[in-house]
Structure formats: C-alpha cells, structure tokens
Amino acid sequence: MKKFVLAAAMAVLSGPAFAQAYPARPITMIVPFAAGGPTDIVARVVAEPMSKTLGQTIVIENVAGAGGTTGITRAAGAPADGYMIMMGHMGTHGAAPALYPNLKYDPTKDFAPVGLAAGTPIVIVGQKNHPANNLKEFIDWAKKQGDKSNHAHAGVGSVSHSTGILLNSLMGTKPTFIPYTGTGPALNDMMSGQVDYMTDQIVNVVSQVQAGTIKAFAIATPARSPALPNLPTTKEAGLPEYEVSAWNAIFAPKGTPADVVAKLNDALVKSLDDAGVKKRMDDLGAVMPQGAERSSAALQKLVESEVARWTPVLKAAAAAAK
Amino acid sequence: MDLFSNLAQGFGVAFTLQNVFLCFIGCMIGTLVGVLPGVGPVATIAMLLPITFGLDPTGALIMLAGIYYGAQYGGSTTAILVNIPGEATAVVTTLDGHQMAKQGRAGVALGIAALGSFFAGCVATIFIAALGQPLTRLAQLFGPAEYFSLMVMGLVFSTVLARGSIFKALLMVFLGLLLDTVGTDLETGQERMTLGIQQLSDGVDFAPLAMGIFGFAEIIRNLENPEARDVVRGKIGRLLPSLSDIRQSVKPVLRGTFIGGLLGILPGNGAVLGPFASYTIEKKLAKDPSRFGKGAIEGVAGPESANNAGAQTAFIPLLTLGIPPNAVMALMVGAMTIHGIIPGPQVMTKNPDLFWGMIASMWIGNAMLVIINLPLVGMWVKLLKVPYRLMFPAILIFCCIGIYSINNSAEDVYFTAFFALVGYVLIKLGYEPAPMLLGFVLGKLMEEKLRQALILSRGNFMTFVERPISGVLLAVAVLMLIVALLPSINKKREAAFQE
Numbered sequence: 001m002k003k004f005v006l007a008a009a010m011a012v013l014s015g016p017a018f019a020q021a022y023p024a025r026p027i028t029m030i031v032p033f034a035a036g037g038p039t040d041i042v043a044r045v046v047a048e049p050m051s052k053t054l055g056q057t058i059v060i061e062n063v064a065g066a067g068g069t070t071g072i073t074r075a076a077g078a079p080a081d082g083y084m085i086m087m088g089h090m091g092t093h094g095a096a097p098a099l100y101p102n103l104k105y106d107p108t109k110d111f112a113p114v115g116l117a118a119g120t121p122i123v124i125v126g127q128k129n130h131p132a133n134n135l136k137e138f139i140d141w142a143k144k145q146g147d148k149s150n151h152a153h154a155g156v157g158s159v160s161h162s163t164g165i166l167l168n169s170l171m172g173t174k175p176t177f178i179p180y181t182g183t184g185p186a187l188n189d190m191m192s193g194q195v196d197y198m199t200d201q202i203v204n205v206v207s208q209v210q211a212g213t214i215k216a217f218a219i220a221t222p223a224r225s226p227a228l229p230n231l232p233t234t235k236e237a238g239l240p241e242y243e244v245s246a247w248n249a250i251f252a253p254k255g256t257p258a259d260v261v262a263k264l265n266d267a268l269v270k271s272l273d274d275a276g277v278k279k280r281m282d283d284l285g286a287v288m289p290q291g292a293e294r295s296s297a298a299l300q301k302l303v304e305s306e307v308a309r310w311t312p313v314l315k316a317a318a319a320a321a322k
Numbered sequence: 323m324d325l326f327s328n329l330a331q332g333f334g335v336a337f338t339l340q341n342v343f344l345c346f347i348g349c350m351i352g353t354l355v356g357v358l359p360g361v362g363p364v365a366t367i368a369m370l371l372p373i374t375f376g377l378d379p380t381g382a383l384i385m386l387a388g389i390y391y392g393a394q395y396g397g398s399t400t401a402i403l404v405n406i407p408g409e410a411t412a413v414v415t416t417l418d419g420h421q422m423a424k425q426g427r428a429g430v431a432l433g434i435a436a437l438g439s440f441f442a443g444c445v446a447t448i449f450i451a452a453l454g455q456p457l458t459r460l461a462q463l464f465g466p467a468e469y470f471s472l473m474v475m476g477l478v479f480s481t482v483l484a485r486g487s488i489f490k491a492l493l494m495v496f497l498g499l500l501l502d503t504v505g506t507d508l509e510t511g512q513e514r515m516t517l518g519i520q521q522l523s524d525g526v527d528f529a530p531l532a533m534g535i536f537g538f539a540e541i542i543r544n545l546e547n548p549e550a551r552d553v554v555r556g557k558i559g560r561l562l563p564s565l566s567d568i569r570q571s572v573k574p575v576l577r578g579t580f581i582g583g584l585l586g587i588l589p590g591n592g593a594v595l596g597p598f599a600s601y602t603i604e605k606k607l608a609k610d611p612s613r614f615g616k617g618a619i620e621g622v623a624g625p626e627s628a629n630n631a632g633a634q635t636a637f638i639p640l641l642t643l644g645i646p647p648n649a650v651m652a653l654m655v656g657a658m659t660i661h662g663i664i665p666g667p668q669v670m671t672k673n674p675d676l677f678w679g680m681i682a683s684m685w686i687g688n689a690m691l692v693i694i695n696l697p698l699v700g701m702w703v704k705l706l707k708v709p710y711r712l713m714f715p716a717i718l719i720f721c722c723i724g725i726y727s728i729n730n731s732a733e734d735v736y737f738t739a740f741f742a743l744v745g746y747v748l749i750k751l752g753y754e755p756a757p758m759l760l761g762f763v764l765g766k767l768m769e770e771k772l773r774q775a776l777i778l779s780r781g782n783f784m785t786f787v788e789r790p791i792s793g794v795l796l797a798v799a800v801l802m803l804i805v806a807l808l809p810s811i812n813k814k815r816e817a818a819f820q821e
Contacts, residue, residue, distance in 0.1 A: 034649065035368030036656025044371060045660065061730045062368060066506065066523040073520070099511060150778060156511030178777055179508045181770060184645045184652070191643070192462040194778060203659060207644045207666025283662035318510075 022082055022260050023056040029250075030086040032071025034064045038203055038284070042118050042248045043087040045280045049271035054263070067157025068092040069100055076105045080255035085114065085264065089248045094306030095162040098314035107307055112256040113299035115268045118286040119245035121221040122163045123231070125205050125214050126197040127190050135218045135237035138197070142173040145196075151175035152186040152195040159246040160186070160200040162310060163220075165317045167199055170242050174320075190214055201246050202227060202285040220244045227285040245287065249299050261296060269294050325452050332451075332678030336686055341384050344377070345683050348385035349690045352392015353698075356399070358720050359406045359533060363393040365727045367653050371660065379661035380676045384683040386657050387637070390650050391443065391684070394633045395691050398435045398626055399702055403428060404717055406537035408724075410528055410763045411629040413756055414597040416536060418614060418621030425617050429561035429703045434571050434619060435626040436695045437563070442579040442627035443688030446634035449583055451681050454638045464588055466774035467785050471795035472588075473768040476595045478799045479602040480760045491757040494748075498761025499768070501526050508770055521733040530734050531762060533721050534741025535748070535755045541714050542746045561700050567619055574604050574624035582628025586635035586647075593632030593648065594763050597625035606805075634684060640665055641677060 031043045040062060047058040063071035072092045078084035091099075093107040105111075124135070132138035142149055151168065153161040160183060168175060178195050180186035183204045189195050191213045202219065206227050209216045218237040219225055234242045250268055252261055271277055272288055281288055292298055335341065355366045367386050374382035394411065401412040402419035415435070422431040464472075480495050504515045505525030516522035563571070581603065582596030604624045605614045614621050639645045644666030646652040658665045663673055670677045705713070725734045745755060779785035787793045 034652070035364065035371070036653035040368075041656050041660050048375065060368075063730055064524070065729070066520070070520060070523070155508070156506070176777060176780075177509075178774055179770075180774070181508070182652075184647075188462075188639075188643070188645050189465060189774075192465060194465045203664065207664040207668060211667035213643075213667060280660065280662065283664075284659060 022263060023054050025083065026057045026059050027054070027082065028059050028061050028084045030071045030075040030084065031060055031062050032064065032068035032075075032086065032088070032092055033062065035062045038120055038201055038246070039068075039087055039089050039248050041284065042281075042286065045277055046117050046250075046268060046271045049274045049277055050264075050267040053267040053270045067096065067099065067155075069096050069103060069105075072096075073104045075251075076110050076253055078253050080112070080253040080257075082252060082256050082260035082264065085250055085252045087117070087248055088251045090159060090244075090246045090306065091157055091162065093249070093251070093303050095157070095310040095314060097307055098311040098318075099157050099162075107303050108300075110254045111251040111303075112254055112261050113296045113303065114250040114252055114261055114264045115294050115296055116247060116249045116289040116299050116302065117268065117272070118281055118284075118288055119247040120201040120203055120284065120286050121219050121225055122159070122199050122244045122246065123202050123205055123209070123219050123228070124167065124197065124199050124217040124234075124242075125190070125209065126217060127193045127195065128213055128215055129193060130196065130215050132217065133215075135232070135234065135239060138217045139171050139173075139239065142168075142171055142175065142197075145173075145175070147174055147176050149173070149175040149197070150178050150195040152178045152180060152190060152198040154183045154186055154198075154200070155179060155181050158182075160198055162314060163199045163244050163246075166244060166310075166313050167242055169313050169316065170239060187214070206285055218242075221287065225285055226282065247302070249302070251299075265294075265296055328674070328678050329451055329682060331674065332680075332682030335380060335675050335679030336384065336682035341381050341679070341683060342686065344381045344385040345388050345687050346690055348388020349392040349687050349694060352389040352394075353396040353691065353694055355389070356393035356396020356408065357702075358396075359400050359404070359408050359537060359717070359724050362408060362529070362724070362728065363390050364649050364653060366393070367650065367657070371653075371657055374657065375660070379658070379663055379673075380679045382661060383654070383657060383676065383680055384687075386654060387680060387684065388687045390654075391630065391633050391687060392691060394630055395436065395439055395695055398439070398629075399432060402431045402435065402622070403702060403705060404537065405540045406717070406721070407532050407759070408529075410532075410594045410759070411597050411632070413532065413536075413759045413763075414601045414625040415622060415629075417601070417756055418616070418618050421615065421617035422619070422622065423706065427560075427617065428706060429699050430563045430567055430619065431622050432699045432702060433562045433696065434567060434623050436692055436699070437568075438571065438575040438578065438623045438627040439630035440688050440692045441575055442582065442631040443634055443691075444685060445579050446583050446586075446631045447681060447685040447688070449631075449635060450638055450641075450684075451678075454642050460587060463791055465789070466771040466778060467789045467792040468795065469588075469771040470768060470775055471786055471792040471799070472595070473764045473771065475795050475799040475802070476598060476764050477761065477768075478802045479595075479598050480757045490753050494753055494755070494758035495761035498758040498763075499765040501531070501758075501762050502765030502769065508773060519733075521731065521737070525766065526762075527728070527734060527737070528763065529728055530725055530737040531741050532759060533725060534738040535745035535759070537717065537721055538738060538742030539745025539749055539755075541717065542742065543749055544710065545714065561703060562696075563619075570619055571623035574600070574620040575627045577603055578624035578627035579631045582631035583635045585628075586632030587638050588647070593629070593636050596628035596632035598760055600624040600628035637680075637684075641669060641680075642667060644669075 029047055031040050033039045043060055051058045063074055068091055072086060072088060075084055075086035096103055132141045151164060153164045183200055186198060202225060208214045216231050218234045219231050220234045220242050224233055367389055397408045397412045398415050401407050401415040402423050405416050405420040407413040407416050419431045477495055504522055506523055507514055513523050578600040581599050585596045586593040601621055604620045605611050636647050636651055639647050640651045646655050655665050722735050725738050748755060775785055
C-alpha cells in the first residue's frame with residue numbers, strides 16, 4: 001500500500017512536469033544492428049536533424065544480436081517516457097515473429113509507432129556469367145534448374161534471407177540455399193561465380209552492378225531507381241507480386257504518451273524534409289515516405305500487413321527445410 | 323609510370339593542411355583507444371561517424387582510417403605491458419612481448435613493435451598502390467573450400483604456439499573450436515547450446531573471452547604473489563632497441579610484413595592469421611626455438627609487422643571490390659556510403675582523389691604514429707612503476723568500460739568475469755590460453771566455410787582436394803604437421819637406442 005501511494009504521488013508530481021518539458025534530457029535510440037550497416041546509417045542520418053528540432057541530443061546505441069531482436073526486446077521493455085526509442089526494420093517488426101518462436105515482443109501490439117524513416121529497395125542479382133539476361137529468362141532458368149541452382153543469402157533473419165525466400169515461393173522454385181554471415185562474403189562468392197543468385201538491398205549491390213561484376217535482373221519497387229535507371233521494376237519485367245522493400249521505422253515502447261509520440265513524429269517528418277537528409281538518402285538509393293505514409297497510424301498498418309505477409313511464407317519455408 | 327603520377331596525386335590530396343591535421347587527430351585517437359583495453363576501433367569509429375558529416379569525404383575517411391591503424395599500434399602496448407590482447411591480432415604479441423616486459427625489456431618490446439609496424443605500414447602502402455588491382459584477383463580465387471583449407475593450415479600453425487606440451491595445446495585449440503559452436507546455427511537459425519541465455523544467441527564474443535582469459539586471469543595470478551610483480555617494477559631497462567636487437571629483428575620484420583600483407587588481402591578476415599603465421603615461421607626458423615614464449619624479440623617483431631601490414635592491406639578488398647573483410651572495414655563502408663560514395667570497383671576511377679589520397683595518407687599516418695609513439699614509450703614504461711595495488715583496479719575498470727561499450731551490454735561484463743575464473747583454472751593446470759584463442763578466432767569461419775563448401779559440392783568431401791589451391795593448402799598443412807611431430811618421434815627413437 002505504501003509503495004502504491006508513493007508511486008501515485010510520484011506519478012502526480014512527475015506527470016505534468018514531464019508533459020511540459022519533454023524532452024528534458026538526451027534521448028537514446030537503440031539501433032539493433034552493428035554500426036555501419038544500412039539501418040544504422042539511416043538512424044544516424046535522421047537522428048541528427050531530429051536532435052535539432054527536439055532541442056536534445058539523440059544518442060545512438062547499437063545493440064546487435066539475433067537478427068536485431070536482442071536490441072528491440074531491450075528497448076520494448078524500457079520505460080514508456082519517450083527517452084528510449086528504437087529504429088526497427090522489416091526483419092524485427094515483420095519477419096521476426098515467424099523466425100523466432102520465443103520472441104518476447106509482438107510487433108503489432110507492444111509498440112507505439114512513431115513513423116517510417118526510409119525504405120531501401122530490393123534488387124534481384126545474379127553472377128555475371130548467368131545465362132539469363134532478363135527476369136523472364138531468369139525465372140525459366142530457375143524453374144529448370146531446380147535444386148541445382150545455388151541461392152546465396154546473408155544469414156537466417158537477414159533481409160536477403162526473407163526476401164529471397166519470398167522470391168522463390170513466388171517463382172515456385174526450390175533452389176539450394178547457401179547461407180553466409182553477411183552480404184560481403186556472399187557477394188564475393190557471387191563475383192567469383194560460386195553461387196548463382198540472391199536478393200539484397202540496393203545499397204549493397206549498386207556499385208557491383210554498375211561495374212558489371214554481377215548482373216541485376218529487376219528492382220522490387222513500383223518505380224525505377226535513379227541509381228540504376230536501366231533496371232526494370234518487377235512489375236515491368238513480369239513478376240508484379242514481388243514488391244518488397246527493407247523499410248526502417250522509429251518505434252517507442254507501448255504506452256508512451258500520445259503527445260510525446262506526436263513530438264517525435266513531428267521531428268522525424270521535419271528531418272525527412274531536410275535537404276541534407278534527402279541528399280544522403282538519395283545517395284543510399286533509399287526511398288523516402290511521402291505525405292500520409294509518414295504518420296504513426298500508417299506505420300502501425302504497415303507493421304500489421306508485413307507480419308501478415310511474412311509469417312506464412314517463412315513458416316512454410318522453415319517447415320520445408322525440416 | 324602510372325603508379326608515381328597516381329601517388330603524386332594522392333600526396334597532393336593528403337598533404338593539404340586540413341588532411342594532415344585530420345590524419346594526426348585520427349592517429350592520436352586511434353592510439354588512445356588501442357591502448358585502452360576493450361575500447362576498440364569499431365566503437366570509436368561508430369561514435370565519431372556523425373562528427374565527420376561536416377567534413378569532405380576524403381578528409382573524413384583519412385581520419386577514420388587513422389583511428390583504425392592507430393588502434394593497431396596502441397593495441398600492442400596493452401598486450402606487452404599488461405598481457406591483454408584488445409584484438410585478435412594482438413594475441414600473439416602477448417606471448418613474448420609481455421615476457422620481455424617482465425624481464426625489464428618493455429621499452430625494447432614497445433620500440434621494436436613500433437618500428438616494425440612502421441616499416442610494415444610503409445611497405446603495405448606501396449603494395450596497395452602498386453598491386454591493389456591485380457591482387458584482388460587472388461581474393462577471387464578463394465571460395466569456401468579454399469578458406470576452409472587455409473583455416474586448417476592456420477590451426478596446424480597453432481601447435482607451435484605452445485610453450486609446453488603439444489598435446490595440451492591441441493586440447494586448447496579444440497576447446498576454442500567448441501566454444502564457437504555456441505550460438506545460432508548458420509543454416510536453420512536454431513539456437514545451439516545457448517542454455518536459454520539470450521546474449522549467447524549470437525555466440526561467445528571475442529572481447530569478453532580474450533579479456534577474461536588473458537587479462538583478468540593474469541591479474542588474479544599476480545595478486546597471488548605480489549612480490550614477484552614488484553620485482554618487475556624495479557627493472558625498467560633501456561627504452562629503445564639496441565643495434566643488436568634491431569639486427570635480430572630485421573628478417574622477422576621483413577617476413578612478417580610479407581606474410582601479413584598477403585593474408586590481409588583475403589576477404590573474410592584473413593588478417594587475423596598473419597601474426598600467428600609469422601610467429602610460427604619465426605619459431606621454426608630460429609636456431610633455438612625454446613627462447614620463444616620467454617621473451618624472444620623475434621616473437622614480437624615478426625607478428626607486430628604482420629598485423630600492421632595485414633591491417634593495411636585489408637583495405638584492398640574494400641577499395642577495389644567494395645567488400646569489407648572485417649567489422650572495422652564494414653564500418654568504413656558505412657562511413658563511405660554516408661558520404662555518398664558507394665565502395666566498389668569504381669571508386670578508383672570515379673573518385674581518384676579519394677582513393678589515392680587515402681593511400682597516401684596511410685604513409686603519412688604511419689610516419690606520424692612513430693612520431694607519436696616513440697616518445698610515449700618512456701611514458702608507457704613508467705606506467706609499470708605504478709604500484710600494482712593502484713594499477714590492477716584501474717585495468718579492471720578500463721576493461722569493464724571497454725567491454726560494456728562494445729554491445730552496451732552489462733551481460734558481457736559478467737561473461738568476462740566468468741572467463742576470468744576459467745582462465746585462472748587453466749593457468750593453474752598449466753594450459754596456455756593462446757592456442758585456444760586461435761581456435762576460437764578461426765572456428766566460426768571454419769564451420770561456415772566447411773558447410774558452404776559441402777553444400778556447394780552437394781556433400782562431396784573431395785572438393786577440398788580437387789580444387790587446386792585448396793589441395794595445396796591442405797598438403798602444406800599435412801607437411802607442417804609431420805615436421806612438427808618428427809622431432810618428438812626422433813627423440814623417442816634416440817631414447818630407445820640408449821636403452
């Protein structure tokens with residue numbers, strides 16, 4: 001009883017002061033991946049102008065592990081006061097429930113979504129001597145090869161793993177999967193022709209495609225990318241159902257006050273309008289959310305649709321592997 | 323010749339006041355974080371990344387690169403003075419470097435490490451400039467099967483790391499390999515032997531293991547008999563290597579530079595093998611191999627040159643292929659993309675100023691590091707004069723901060739404490755920790771490559787012998803093993819004859 005009274009008194013005392021002053025101290029943003037990766041870069045790029053808008057520094061903390069779920073689990077359990085937020089992505093808030101049976105959070109229920117930051121398009125690439133020259137030929141080839149074809153991915157839980165499984169399930173193909181620990185070593189073996197094809201974020205492959213050391217078949221976005229203007233979209237090339245992007249979005253723990261979330265969303269939106277941020281995102285080949293896509297409600301919808309989309313595909317793939 | 327005009331262009335870029343200054347700052351910070359155990363270049367570069375937003379890309383990358391190779395210099399200081407390898411590449415330096423410090427030759431060890439590194443850095447710079455492009459083809463020849471065989475060869479090297487029994491060393495190697503099986507399975511994503519501890523889902527980290535087993539355990543052992551420690555403090559000895567020290571080190575430095583430089587090019591962190599390989603060769607070539615592990619200067623000069631050469635040639639796959647061979651290089655990719663430069667084969671033609679400027683800055687950076695480090699040798703050595711009762715809590719605190727900063731995780735600190743106990747027990751039982759760390763460093767990659775190679779060959783083990791490079795590497799490994807075992811066979815024969 002005593003404890004309860006104390007807690008209630010604290011809540012009364014701190015409540016109004018808190019609402020007026022937010023943010024009164026630096027905010028921590030958990031990035032659930034190692035520094036230097038695509039998600040980390042997006043976080044650092046948007047956090048800088050956000051800090052200016054909020055008048056408080058946003059400190060990036062990298063807590064990597066278990067496909068990003070380690071960091072998200074920790075951030076989800078933080079006090080819901082807006083001082084610990086996180087940069088989630090397609091994996092942590094879409095694919096994770098299907099991949100990690102012991103996941104300690106529910107992407108659709110345990111968060112207060114702040115807003116979408118950016119999406120990086122997925123590109124289908126193959127080794128440079130690949131017999132196919134366009135997506136149609138590639139699909140025919142993959143069907144004919146069956147398990148003789150070698151499909152590389154960057155590790156279970158990675159973007160290239162989930163998007164790769166989706167691609168095969170749409171093409172109706174069952175290749176032999178070659179797992180790597182990261183895009184780098186997978187690309188290396190693709191350049192030397194040891195593996196046949198993979199899917200990955202445009203930023204990881206654009207330079208290799210431009211240099212001709214690997215071949216690109218299609219980009220899985222509604223519109224072509226300025227970084228690879230000659231590359232057709234999956235819609236143009238004949239696989240319209242394959243439309244995926246590795247999106248990054250900011251979340252706060254569930255129960256974060258609505259006005260705090262609104263302030264964070266406002267700062268994020270201002271950051272996305274910043275000319276410097278726009279230029280860096282363009283350089284990354286990232287697609288920025290526009291208009292209504294930037295709201296907290298839109299992010300909640302996205303998470304729900306992503307979980308619904310990935311769960312059956314990944315579960316079926318896991319069952320097939322057993 | 324193209325090379326000279328290219329280098330001239332590079333020096334033109336690197337020698338601007340701003341870039342020289344940034345290079346200096348990078349080297350300074352790098353040395354500092356290298357010396358502090360645990361605080362590695364990865365955490366530092368990540369923290370400083372936003373600060374570089376305001377700089378032009380070339381200047382930013384020059385500074386970040388400076389932090390990276392500066393940390394390699396600084397790391398050897400900690401390995402020599404307090405027997406803590408901050409990075410996988412410094413493990414070997416602890417073997418003879420710390421023994422030298424115990425004999426009052428800390429200054430000499432630090433000096434030769436700095437000079438050897440400087441030489442290796444200079445050669446590696448020219449190496450990158452002249453051969454970067456053709457050498458990438460070598461990297462392309464290495465598929466999963468070749469890597470696996472290379473790692474097998476590396477493990478055979480490990481037998482010579484032992485100070486005592488080869489049998490015990492092999493046991494430790496296998497313990498290291500077994501520790502690597504903890505964590506998420508590569509193919510299925512299932513957790514293996516994690517005991518339900520979430521922090522173990524990505525396996526055991528190198529830093530907590532190395533710092534616990536080497537650093538903390540060493541401290542516990544020192545506390546056991548403080549008198550012995552005080553004797554070490556009494557002797558400082560000369561600060562810089564004498565002429566005969568240098569004469570002894572010339573060849574190891576040359577060999578170390580060559581081996582380290584070559585292995586550094588391989589994507590997949592071949593650089594970690596460099597110091598081990600160099601140590602192996604020096605011990606094999608030495609007239610009296612029994613000096614190794616007891617403060618042989620060759621055991622510091624060779625591996626230190628190898629790790630610096632490897633650290634630098636590791637830029638080759640990044641700059642020419644766009645493929646980062648290790649975590650720091652992955653961070654450099656991030657730094658480049660943040661500045662709008664996507665690393666890859668085209669950096670050289672699209673951003674020649676950046677490419678050649680960075681290479682030229684490496685030479686300037688190496689020169690600066692010697693200038694920063696040599697005068698500091700005296701200061702570092704004086705640190706040994708600090709009473710141990712003041713020094714060990716400081717080491718412990720810095721280690722804990724360092725370990726915490728890697729993943730911002732308190733659990734990692736607990737793991738370090740656990741490994742400290744394990745390390746202490748191992749020391750008491752007479753098991754050397756170095757071979758275990760080598761096994762650990764190679765194990766993860768070995769498993770990955772073994773499985774990739776076997777999936778690619780659809781389960782055919784012959785792939786390791788049929789592929790020429792892989793076959794040759796395995797043959798060398800077998801040969802090495804025979805050479806290593808022959809003396810003991812011979813001895814037994816002699817013993818038999820005497821009876």
